Amino acid sequence: MALAAPGQLNVQELPSWGSRSVDCFEKLEQIGEGTYGQVYMAREISTGEIVALKKIRMDNEKEGFPITAIREIKILKKLNHDNIIKLKEIVTSSGNERDEQNNQEGNMFKGGIYMVFEYMDHDLTGLADRPGLRFTVPQIKCYMKQLLTGLHYCHANQVLHRDIKGSNLLIDNEGKLKLADFGLARFFANDHGGNLTNRVITLWYRPPELLLGATKYGPAVDLWSVGCIFAELLHGKPILPGKNEPEQLNKIFELCGSPDETNWPDASKTPWYNNFKPSRSMKRRVREMFRHFDRHALDLLDHLLALDPNQRWTAKQALDADYFWNDPLPCDPKSLPKYESSHEFQTKKKRQQQRQNEEQAKRQKIQHPQQHARLPPIQHVGQAPSHWHGPNHPMSNSQASMSSGPSHHHYGKPRGPPAGPNRYPSNGNQSGGYNPSRGSQVGGYSGGPYPPQGRGPPYAGSGMPVPGPGPRGAPGGYVGPPYSQSAQYGGSGAARGHNSMGSNRNQQYGWQQ
Ligand SMILES: Nc1ncnc2c1ncn2[C@@H]1O[C@H](COP(=O)(O)OP(=O)(O)OP(=O)(O)O)[C@@H](O)[C@H]1O
Numbered sequence: 305m306a307l308a309a310p311g312q313l314n315v316q317e318l319p320s321w322g323s324r325s326v327d328c329f330e331k332l333e334q335i336g337e338g339t340y341g342q343v344y345m346a347r348e349i350s351t352g353e354i355v356a357l358k359k360i361r362m363d364n365e366k367e368g369f370p371i372t373a374i375r376e377i378k379i380l381k382k383l384n385h386d387n388i389i390k391l392k393e394i395v396t397s398s399g400n401e402r403d404e405q406n407n408q409e410g411n412m413f414k415g416g417i418y419m420v421f422e423y424m425d426h427d428l429t430g431l432a433d434r435p436g437l438r439f440t441v442p443q444i445k446c447y448m449k450q451l452l453t454g455l456h457y458c459h460a461n462q463v464l465h466r467d468i469k470g471s472n473l474l475i476d477n478e479g480k481l482k483l484a485d486f487g488l489a490r491f492f493a494n495d496h497g498g499n500l501t502n503r504v505i506t507l508w509y510r511p512p513e514l515l516l517g518a519t520k521y522g523p524a525v526d527l528w529s530v531g532c533i534f535a536e537l538l539h540g541k542p543i544l545p546g547k548n549e550p551e552q553l554n555k556i557f558e559l560c561g562s563p564d565e566t567n568w569p570d571a572s573k574t575p576w577y578n579n580f581k582p583s584r585s586m587k588r589r590v591r592e593m594f595r596h597f598d599r600h601a602l603d604l605l606d607h608l609l610a611l612d613p614n615q616r617w618t619a620k621q622a623l624d625a626d627y628f629w630n631d632p633l634p635c636d637p638k639s640l641p642k643y644e645s646s647h648e649f650q651t652k653k654k655r656q657q658q659r660q661n662e663e664q665a666k667r668q669k670i671q672h673p674q675q676h677a678r679l680p681p682i683q684h685v686g687q688a689p690s691h692w693h694g695p696n697h698p699m700s701n702s703q704a705s706m707s708s709g710p711s712h713h714h715y716g717k718p719r720g721p722p723a724g725p726n727r728y729p730s731n732g733n734q735s736g737g738y739n740p741s742r743g744s745q746v747g748g749y750s751g752g753p754y755p756p757q758g759r760g761p762p763y764a765g766s767g768m769p770v771p772g773p774g775p776r777g778a779p780g781g782y783v784g785p786p787y788s789q790s791a792q793y794g795g796s797g798a799a800r801g802h803n804s805m806g807s808n809r810n811q812q813y814g815w816q817q
Contacts, residue, residue, distance in 0.1 A: 326397040326418050329357060335647045336427075340372055340487055343649075345423060355392065356421040369417075376486045377419065379463055387454030389474060389484040392420045424484070425477045428533075429470035430646035437643070444537045445634035447473075449623065450481035451530060456619035458483070459523040464492050466504040468529035470536070471648040479637025496520040505529060507552050508542050512563075513613050515553045517575030524613035527622065531608030538597055553580055560611050561588035568612035600627035 329346040332354075336343030341361040347354055360373045380391040397416040428447070431437065439447075451473060458465055465472075465483060472485040488504050500521060502514040511528030513521055535543045544559065546552030557563075562582040563571030571577055590606050597605065604625040607617040617625070628634055 324393065324395045326357070326395045326416070328395065329355065329420070331357065334649065335645075336649045338485070338487075340370065345645075354423045356423045357395075358419040358421060360417045360419065362416065372487045373417070373419075375489065379486045379489045379491070380419075383458065383461060383463065383486075385454060385457045386480070387450050387482050388457065389424070389482045390422045392422060394418070395420055421484070423476075424474035424482060425645045426475045426643065427471045427484075427647050428473040428475060428481075429648040430651050431475055431643060432470065432537075433648070433651040434643065434646050439537060440632075440635070442632045442635035443640060444534075445628060445632070446479065446637055446640065447475070447481050447537070448530075448534055449628055449634045450637070451483070451533070452619045452623045454481070454483040455523075455526055455530065456623060458489075459526070459619055462491050462494070463489055464500075464523060465489050465526050467506060468526050468533065469506045469509050470533060473533075477642040479635075479640035481637075492522060494522075496522050507546055507549070508532060508544050510552065511613065512553060512556050512560075512568075512571075512611055513574060515549055515556070516571070516577055516580060519575070521613065523618065524616045527608055527616050527619065528613075530619075530622070531605055531616075534601075534608060535594065535605055538601060539594065550580065554582070556611075557582050557586050559589055559593060560609055562586045563611055567610075567615075570614075571611070600625065600630055603627065 328350065329348055332345045332347060334342055335345050335356065336358075338358075339361075341359040344357045344359070345354065346357045360370060362370070377391065377394065380389070384390075395418050397418070432439070451468075455465065455468070463486075465486065466488040467485055468483075472483065474482045474484045476482075490500060492498070492500070497520070499519045502517055502519055502521075505511070505514060505525060509529035509532045511525050514525060532542070532544060544552065544555045546555050561567060562585050563577075564585070567588070572581075590609055591602055594602060594605060604617075604622060604627040607615075607625070608622060610616040
């Protein structure tokens with residue numbers, strides 16, 4: 305496929321489509337800011353249909369049309385499933401349209417390209433960030449079941465997603481969940497023969513084999529991320545919020561135990577094992593840490609968070625787990641409440657605004673103490689400050705602020721201030737200071753929130769941070785389940801083998817291989 309010269313648009317490069325102009329749509333508001341471009345809610349002028357427009361960022365491209373976008377389009381065109389976001393078409397612009405600040409776009413690139421998606425009201429991170437929202441158990445089961453069904457379909461079609469996280473799980477007001485953002489997705493061979501990059505998947509959701517340098521891997525990498533999201537939904541906050549790769553591995557070993565002959569016989573064959581093998585043996589604590597989960601949830605989690613990718617459950621095995629077939633059963637998506645639209649981008653923006661207001665109020669208090677006493681009280685709505693970012697997109701070396709990765713959202717729990725290891729420095733260096741080129745684990749990696757992509761030595765050979773002496777404990781002093789046990793949306797009482805989503809254990813998951 306011929307590439308356009310830098311700064312030029314060659315629509316021939318696109319896999320079909322692209323005949324209509326973006327002028328067919330009216331942009332309504334920005335709903336996302338990803339590593340690869342902005343996302344807008346828009347209305348198709350002729351039909352009134354609401355869609356999402358994802359602008360493909362071209363300004364960093366020296367090589368013509370970005371390969372990530374080509375991959376995303378190719379893969380999305382192949383996938384056709386109820387739990388996968390639908391790419392409707394590609395539209396182009398002349399480069400003369402204006403953005404919402406009325407700045408003329410297209411200076412860097414003559415013309416722009418947009419992917420047109422069906423519109424989804426929420427992403428899971430944005431939804432979970434709604435103050436006071438509590439997911440019920442049937443609701444969590446309903447989302448998990450849809451996530452696993454979509455993933456099972458991807459894997460059966462030889463596609464690895466490689467960036468499963470809350471902000472990439474879109475939910476509409478019919479309760480439907482769809483996998484989105486296939487920018488890092490890849491076709492894979494069943495024999496794991498090819499060499500793939502290990503710098504994929506947002507850090508908190510990245511499995512141990514990738515952190516230990518594996519370049520031959522398969523669908524199990526996505527199932528680890530699913531395990532992290534599942535635990536997060538039940539626990540109320542991210543379970544493995546590492547600041548950099550060595551700390552991430554350390555957190556994994558503290559929770560899942562150190563690799564040994566039983567739990568991961570091939571661990572020692574991973575490229576960076578010797579650099580990162582823990583200096584002391586650690587025992588698995590998943591069941592102890594999450595003892596407040598019910599036994600079926602614990603069983604599922606334990607199998608998803610298996611260190612050994614070969615022992616980790618597949619999506620199909622997870623869908624067959626007792627968890628989904630025992631009361632309370634997954635609810636019918638349509639029975640879920642409708643919420644005002646909530647995307648991570650907007651909730652972060654709101655938090656940032658709130659933090660600015662608080663800082664301004666503090667400054668005023670210092671400058672005019674008496675006057676402050678007469679000011680109306682500041683509204684605290686239990687939101688975390690916006691500087692409290694997680695790691696950014698795995699392949700990103702820039703755009704630290706609004707585009708950062710998982711926020712410290714608390715599923716169904718009022719949020720409090722961050723504490724301990726959850727707190728990120730507010731200086732924009734979200735990688736926790738990892739600097740591969742300086743051979744040091746700390747010390748201000750300045751390329752952005754993530755170490756650069758590459759096959760260089762793992763994390764500068766600094767070894768693992770020594771695990772802290774104190775008990776890790778349920779982070780943040782967990783006192784009770786952040787979700788409601790009531791089966792308020794689910795028709796409970798149904799027998800094992802059938803659930804309210806109208807399926808039974810032996811059925812195909814809505815598609816044929
Ligand atoms: N079809 C859609 N409907 C509604 N919102 C969407 C849609 N697609 C994306 N979004 C919103 O935009 C955000 C970013 O989209 P997406 O992840 O596809 O972009 P990206 O550039 O790949 O981002 P990232 O760098 O976070 O991976 C999503 O988290 C979601 O909130």
